[in-house]
Amino acid sequence: MSSEAGQQHPLGIYYKIWILLFVLSGFSYAVDYYHVEGGLRWFLVITFMFLKAGFITAIFMHVVWERLALVLTILVPPVALLFLIGFMTVEGNYTEGTRYQYRGDDPTLMPLSPSDIHGGGHSDEAAH
Amino acid sequence: MSETAAIQGTPEGVEGLVEDWASDKQTYNVPWGKAMMWIFLVSDTFIFTCFLTGYLNVRLTTTEPWPLQTEIFALTLFGQSIPLVLIAIMTFILITSSGSMALAVNFGYRRDKQKTFWLMVITAVLGASFVGMQAFEWTKLIVDEGIRPWGNPYGAAQFGSVFFMVTGFHGLHVTGGVIYLLIVANKVRKGHYEKKGYEIVEIAGLYWHFVDLVWVFIFAFFYLL
Numbered sequence: 001m002s003s004e005a006g007q008q009h010p011l012g013i014y015y016k017i018w019i020l021l022f023v024l025s026g027f028s029y030a031v032d033y034y035h036v037e038g039g040l041r042w043f044l045v046i047t048f049m050f051l052k053a054g055f056i057t058a059i060f061m062h063v064v065w066e067r068l069a070l071v072l073t074i075l076v077p078p079v080a081l082l083f084l085i086g087f088m089t090v091e092g093n094y095t096e097g098t099r100y101q102y103r104g105d106d107p108t109l110m111p112l113s114p115s116d117i118h119g120g121g122h123s124d125e126a127a128h
Numbered sequence: 129m130s131e132t133a134a135i136q137g138t139p140e141g142v143e144g145l146v147e148d149w150a151s152d153k154q155t156y157n158v159p160w161g162k163a164m165m166w167i168f169l170v171s172d173t174f175i176f177t178c179f180l181t182g183y184l185n186v187r188l189t190t191t192e193p194w195p196l197q198t199e200i201f202a203l204t205l206f207g208q209s210i211p212l213v214l215i216a217i218m219t220f221i222l223i224t225s226s227g228s229m230a231l232a233v234n235f236g237y238r239r240d241k242q243k244t245f246w247l248m249v250i251t252a253v254l255g256a257s258f259v260g261m262q263a264f265e266w267t268k269l270i271v272d273e274g275i276r277p278w279g280n281p282y283g284a285a286q287f288g289s290v291f292f293m294v295t296g297f298h299g300l301h302v303t304g305g306v307i308y309l310l311i312v313a314n315k316v317r318k319g320h321y322e323k324k325g326y327e328i329v330e331i332a333g334l335y336w337h338f339v340d341l342v343w344v345f346i347f348a349f350f351y352l353l
Contacts, residue, residue, distance in 0.1 A: 007330055008237045018227035025223060025347075029216050032198055032352055042353060049348040053341055060230045060337045062330075068141060069148035070156050070166065077170055081177040088181050092188030105191035111283035113199045114273065 007062045017059045024052050159327045162334070169338045172301075176342050179294045180349060186286040195282035200273060201265075201351055215351045218261050219343065225254035226340040229309075233333040236326035241316060244329060248313035251336065255306040262299050266292070291350060298346055301339050308332055 028048045031041055058064045063071055100107050138144055138157075148155050156163045187194055202211045232247035269275045269291075277292050279285040312332045315321065321328055 006237045006325070006327060007233070009234065011231070011234060014227065014230045014234060018223070018230070021223045021226070022220065025216075025219050028348065028352060029212065029219075032212055045348050045352045049344055052344045056226065056337055056341050056344070060226060060340075061334055067148060067157055068145040070158060070163070072145065073156070074166055074170055078173055078177070081174065081181075084177070085181055085184065088185045089188065092185045095189040096191065099189065099191045103191070107191070109191075109193045111193035111195050112281060113196050114202070114282070115199075117274075117281050 007065060009062075009065070013059060017055050020055060021052055024048050024055075028052075159325075159331075161331050162327060165331045165334050169334065172338065176294075176297070176345070179290075179297065180345065183290040183294060183349065186290060187284075190284045190286055192284035192286075194284050195280060195287045197287075197351055197353075200269070200275070200282065203268075212351055214261060214265055215347065218258055218265075219347050221254050221258050221261070222340050222343050225251045225258070226337055228254065229333045229336045233326075233330045236316070236321070236329035239322075239326065241319060241322075244326070245313050245317045248309050248316065248329070248332075252306045252309040252313065255302050255309065255336075255339075259299055259302050259306070262295065262302075266295075294346060295350065298339070298342055301342065305336050305339050308335065 025048075028045055031044045031048075036044060063074060066074075099105055139147060148157065198211045201215055202209045203213045204210070205213060228247050229251045232244050232251060235243040235247060274281050275288045275291070277289040280288050309332055312328060316326075316329065
């Protein structure tokens, strides 16, 4: 073991990625804070999510510095999961469609928010 | 930077890939513990993705309206309702702990026992505070908001079951990680890795970064979308 160099890198890169992760998390949070909605919200949140995931795996988990044999062992099997997600999306949309079509469920129902139930704002939480 | 895992005289890239698999030797040029940790993490990826895909499926198929997640997770601070503030703090804590873990791994390879030990302890403390905040969040959801695995007052009943299952499973990973880090940190302090090498700190680090990685996805899918 001791003959191996191990994963030894300059500290600077860790600090840079660390700050970058904070910034990206801040961006994700800003998307919610400024009420970005619809397609743009999905696009931004998922972009920031994959960027964060990529930097953590690549730099913090040292994947960019590993040999290709290990990198492919890590990254190739999860491709199967993309198929699972794709199939389940198609299947889920179909199931939902049949439920509206044949059970007559109401597609215009809206969820209740906490203020509907607690009656005006969340001020009772201040007790915490 | 490219010097790291390469053995002297072995080709990099695709040529190296072919050689690693075709030569009559061990395929992965890493300590066995690290290869096993990676295989464990890949399988854990499958578990979490299956959970998240289950979530995707119930959320798509239910005809009940899905609860407004950003409003449910809002918290009142200083008399103002701030959306997702606790979750934001939890996210920043986990990223901070990931950074301190990365530094611990680095100082481990520099054979700086003191710094490695303390950075691992800091990481574990941050992890424990994350679990504490999660317990607080769950308490708020269960007691104040009336959210149960079998139903809630806001909309689709499936919300509670997937939420508690996925965040609970993640919380268990964090808890396990805290214990694991403390055990390894204690061994670092005692100098167990002076002869053996500090790869074990890196292996523990891999697990910890993975826990942070899973949170990145949970943060996006349960809280933001």
